Amino acid sequence: xxxxxxxxxxxxxxxxxxxxxxxxxxxxxxxxxxxxxxxxxxxxxxxxxxxxxxxxxxxxxxxxxxxxxxxxxxxxxxxxxxxxxxxxxxxxxxxxxxxxxxxxxxxxxxxxxxxxxxxxxxxxxxxxxxxxxxxxxxxxxxxxxxxxxxxxxxxxxxxxxxxxxxxxxxxxxxxxxxxxxxxxxxxxxxxxxxxxxxxxxxxxxxxxxxxxxxx
Numbered sequence: 001x002x003x004x005x006x007x008x009x010x011x012x013x014x015x016x017x018x019x020x021x022x023x024x025x026x027x028x029x030x031x032x033x034x035x036x037x038x039x040x041x042x043x044x045x046x047x048x049x050x051x052x053x054x055x056x057x058x059x060x061x062x063x064x065x066x067x068x069x070x071x072x073x074x075x076x077x078x079x080x081x082x083x084x085x086x087x088x089x090x091x092x093x094x095x096x097x098x099x100x101x102x103x104x105x106x107x108x109x110x111x112x113x114x115x116x117x118x119x120x121x122x123x124x125x126x127x128x129x130x131x132x133x134x135x136x137x138x139x140x141x142x143x144x145x146x147x148x149x150x151x152x153x154x155x156x157x158x159x160x161x162x163x164x165x166x167x168x169x170x171x172x173x174x175x176x177x178x179x180x181x182x183x184x185x186x187x188x189x190x191x192x193x194x195x196x197x198x199x200x201x202x203x204x205x206x207x208x209x210x211x212x213x214x215x
Contacts, residue, residue, distance in 0.1 A: 016157030049121035
């Protein structure tokens with residue numbers, strides 16, 4: 001366990017890609033400890049409808065990495081040459097570094113010691129209203145973030161990726177997930193990190209994102 005205060009843990013849990021230690025095994029017990037903490041998160045009506053598919057088999061990891069790469073390449077190409085934010089915006093300043101990091105993960109995804117696919121029971125129709133969507137995802141996403149925090153506290157890292165989801169049914173077939181009854185939320189590489197000295201990231205000023213009483 002790392003010696004991190006709650007504020008340190010919350011402010012330094014990063015999306016880790018280039019600093020994933022691809023050569024160091026991750027024991028089953030460590031992942032299960034993190035999931036055991038994750039499922040203490042709240043869920044709507046105490047439904048506890050989460051499921052966690054942990055993948056360590058080489059062939060299955062390779063197949064999932066190929067699904068990810070299939071959609072990563074056109075997605076990243078769409079953003080090339082585009083500038084969505086002003087020059088002095090931290091998101092513009094970090095764009096190349098983030099892109100480089102993402103490409104690294106795309107090239108090495110299959111090499112990670114483990115992959116985790118968090119799922120939730122149920123499947124929403126395409127026309128689902130905002131209330132139902134928020135309630136549905138609100139019963140899983142807090143647990144997923146708790147999982148990432150638990151990894152960080154133990155010297156491991158991950159990144160929240162979703163680019164395999166356009167091929168979610170194919171991934172479900174590969175993993176034996178009952179697609180009609182269970183929805184996947186992402187694909188998480190899991191590995192120990194190279195070093196543990198992560199720092200808070202640059203973020204937009206609070207004045208830009210906090211609205212008191214009204215927008």
